[in-house]
Amino acid sequence: MARRPEKFKNKAIILGVPIDDQPLSYFVEKIKQAISNNKQFKIYTPNPEICLRAEKDEDFRHVLETADFNMPDGYGLKLGAKILGETLENRACGSDLAKEVLSTFKNISIYIVLRDDSLSTKADLDKLFKNSYPNINYKIGTVKKDNPFNCDKVLNEINDFKPQIAFVCLGAPNQETWIAKFLPFLPDVNAAIGVGGSFDFLTGKIKRAPELLRKSGLEWAFRLYQEPQRLARIKNAVADFLLKCHEWKKRIQEQYRENVLGVVRNDRGLYLVQKNMRMPNHWQFPQGGVDIGETKGQAVAREVSEEVGTDQKYLKIIKQIPETHHYDWKPYAQLLKGFKGQEQTAFVLEFKGNGNNIDYTDSHEVEDIKWVKKDELLKWIHPTRIIFAKKIMEHL
Secondary structure, three states: OOOOOHHHOOEEEEOOEEEEOOOHHHHHHHHHHHHHOOOOEEEEOOOHHHHHHHHHOHHHHHHHHOOOEEOOOOHHHHHHHHHOOOOOOOOOOHHHHHHHHHHHOOOOEEEEEEEOOOOOOHHHHHHHHHHHOOOOEEEEEEEEOOEOOOOHHHHHHHHHHOOOEEEEEOOOOHHHHHHHHHHHHOOOOOEEEEOOOHHHHHOOOOOOOOHHHHHOOOHHHHHHHHOHHHHHHHHHHHHHHHHHHHHHHHHHHHOEEEEEEEEEEOOOOOEEEEEEOOOOOOEEOOEEEOOOOOOHHHHHHHHHHHHHOOOHHHEEEEEEEEEEEEEEOOHHHHHHHOOOEEEEEEEEEEEOOOHHHOOOOOOOOEEEEEEEOHHHHHHHOOHHHHHHHHHHHOOO
């Protein structure tokens, strides 16, 4: 595997989602450590269907990227990894993790967040714990399928109960988004785990495929036999997922992503630079990809608006820089983005607002911004971005 940053080591990056290549025992041990050391972990269980959804939804992909651990849930992930030139040796399912946690941690408190339409009801889970896990102190809370984030009662109950582990069974992408949104407000929870319908296997509502079928990657066929209504989802998880992996492989080999860059100037003649929150001491101009159906002008206005947190009504495009710039990404970044690199087109924009019209506190990209003089721009822009910055300067 090519050299990559520490945060991506021992991981297979599949359709932009970093998957931890670790066995089930590794994740159980991490939960033990979280409880012993009073740490907080977010653990998600992405399968091919979830990765395919994240490929289409950048916000959801960001949620998965910020997980402490992404378990390799699904044999299809191994096939996808192979297509993309990645190595994925392990498989660890959410249903196996739920069972292992309940068997291993016998004297702790657990909270389970269910949807109001869950196949396994509160009564089913009460029976499961009474018969199989009588020593576990647990509570169950229910949220609405159509509005799972309106859940103050559940959040208050969790904080009163003070469980070490929370199983969130809302299905993707709601369970991962729920954990990312609310775990910071649940200080006593050491591990929040998104497990979808895993408890349906433990309650017997759904029968697990025989071990031979699971090991051979044919569990999907057994699920289809039990639940014919899952045909569309299984098609997603098998055929569509693998085809999308092939599409990414081809793009990574030969295609540059269309990218736009915004050089924003205010009424005092100062230029905006922003600090990239994902890279240390890395200042740059706002930039981002062009969405399907967008013009480059529309894209640059949207990207600047989203990244620095201002309304597009305060932005006016002055001109497009005639030169473009393209560059290749490092291999791990190609796997995260699905392209060989980027071809950038720059625009000069006028900012017609004031400081009160900028709020980047919810940005996934920006840690800080500064307004600097034209002759100071090259001092601020990160060295890796200087080549294009010098070309841009000729037109300011």
